[in-house]
Amino acid sequence: MTSSSPKALAGRRVLLIVGGGIAAYKALDLIRRLRERGAQVRPLLTESAQEFVTPLAAAALAGERTHTDLFDRESEADIGHIKLARDADAIVVAPATANLMARMATGHAPDLASTVLLATTLPILIAPAMNVRMWLHPATQRNLATLKTDGVAVVGPNEGAMAEAEFGPGRLAEPHEIADALEALLAQRSGGQVLGFLAGRETLKKPLAGRHVLVTSGPTHEPIDPVRYLANRSSGRQGHAVAAAAAAAGARVTLVSGPVAIPDPAGVTVVRVESAREMLAAVEAALPADLAIFAAAVGDWRPAETRAGKIKKDGSTPPPLQLVENPDLLATIAGRGEGRPPLVVGFAAETDDVIANAQRKIARKGCDLIVANDVSAAGGVMGGLENTVHLVARDGSVETWPKLAKEEVGRRLVARFAERLAATSR
Numbered sequence: 001m002t003s004s005s006p007k008a009l010a011g012r013r014v015l016l017i018v019g020g021g022i023a024a025y026k027a028l029d030l031i032r033r034l035r036e037r038g039a040q041v042r043p044l045l046t047e048s049a050q051e052f053v054t055p056l057a058a059a060a061l062a063g064e065r066t067h068t069d070l071f072d073r074e075s076e077a078d079i080g081h082i083k084l085a086r087d088a089d090a091i092v093v094a095p096a097t098a099n100l101m102a103r104m105a106t107g108h109a110p111d112l113a114s115t116v117l118l119a120t121t122l123p124i125l126i127a128p129a130m131n132v133r134m135w136l137h138p139a140t141q142r143n144l145a146t147l148k149t150d151g152v153a154v155v156g157p158n159e160g161a162m163a164e165a166e167f168g169p170g171r172l173a174e175p176h177e178i179a180d181a182l183e184a185l186l187a188q189r190s191g192g193q194v195l196g197f198l199a200g201r202e203t204l205k206k207p208l209a210g211r212h213v214l215v216t217s218g219p220t221h222e223p224i225d226p227v228r229y230l231a232n233r234s235s236g237r238q239g240h241a242v243a244a245a246a247a248a249a250g251a252r253v254t255l256v257s258g259p260v261a262i263p264d265p266a267g268v269t270v271v272r273v274e275s276a277r278e279m280l281a282a283v284e285a286a287l288p289a290d291l292a293i294f295a296a297a298v299g300d301w302r303p304a305e306t307r308a309g310k311i312k313k314d315g316s317t318p319p320p321l322q323l324v325e326n327p328d329l330l331a332t333i334a335g336r337g338e339g340r341p342p343l344v345v346g347f348a349a350e351t352d353d354v355i356a357n358a359q360r361k362i363a364r365k366g367c368d369l370i371v372a373n374d375v376s377a378a379g380g381v382m383g384g385l386e387n388t389v390h391l392v393a394r395d396g397s398v399e400t401w402p403k404l405a406k407e408e409v410g411r412r413l414v415a416r417f418a419e420r421l422a423a424t425s426r
């Protein structure tokens, strides 16, 4: 999340398209938040959105009339759909329904909202919100990947409890998060009106275009017998967020993932493994790469032997668990002569002396950068949604960020890696 000054959107004109989802009521709060930051908001409601909120409520909060119909003669004569598509600095779609995302991704334009979205060259920010199963459906994920490729910015959805006692990603991002994302988008597209969607495709430099990025993520499972294993608390969220950010930055991404309970990032090739040895084999098979990021929490040890049958509890002393060391993926790949990726990044989960330990780890492993991950209670417990990281470089430089959502950490890391990679290959 970016921090915002109170009037950071002063003078900005925003066309707010509200889709027909249960979260449409939050769009009313979003109008207030955007206006508090100085934006002028012009609301546009889909027909379905009007089942949830009224054009009158939106107009009253925006202080502007609400647009609803494509074939409204009066409004077409006044501000037609093409003018709506041009007469703003950005378009925000909140909530973006699965249906509206599908219309946008396919260029299907049967109503005012989708026609405006097809006719515009303005920067577009969508805030999807829907049932978790709709969100995770391959069709929605395909549409999302298409929209990202087209240069559409996305905020959320957030994770949490949803209607019908379900839990998962699908909740509309909070209004302040949407406003923050809009500020970031407008800052990035320097003015919006000239750049944006179509023009943006040529002018927005995808910093990792043409690069192959290899990311490891998640825990490993080291089998004891057919039913038991040694594991750790890694959720894979940070590694997956880095992979998603690298794909959004234009890279071809191979994600080698241990067992996780989170969805695959869109637009990424995922190789699923269980143990450290399988992970190393998958990493070696995926090389060559321009950038290798070792975010997985690879088990340091594995049982010396894996029993073929389940170990029986026979009432006598518990069986001894003899451990042997696992291969060190980071040191192995960073220490390669031929075929070493030009940039090798490790992650270090630490609870004490985070930066000093990271510096020692760089020297020991031979990598270029370490993302030191504060997994103490204050930093953001392992497996959580947020992370406090320090980016430590071989030359001793350290960059520290406040506690951030793992998605934002992923985007910032990828931006830094892209800069380093560009510098090394210059």
Ligand SMILES: Cc1cc2nc3c(=O)[nH]c(=O)nc-3n(C[C@H](O)[C@H](O)[C@H](O)COP(=O)(O)O)c2cc1C
Pocket: 018, 019, 020, 021, 022, 023, 046, 047, 048, 049, 096, 097, 098, 099, 100, 101, 129, 130, 131, 134
């Ligand atoms: C009570 C109710 C709640 C709904 N909530 C959502 C939602 O949160 N997200 C979504 O994508 N669709 C939701 N839908 C389905 C959309 O309303 C439907 O797909 C509609 O065609 C969307 O139209 P629009 O994209 O033009 O706004 C809901 C439908 C109903 C009846």
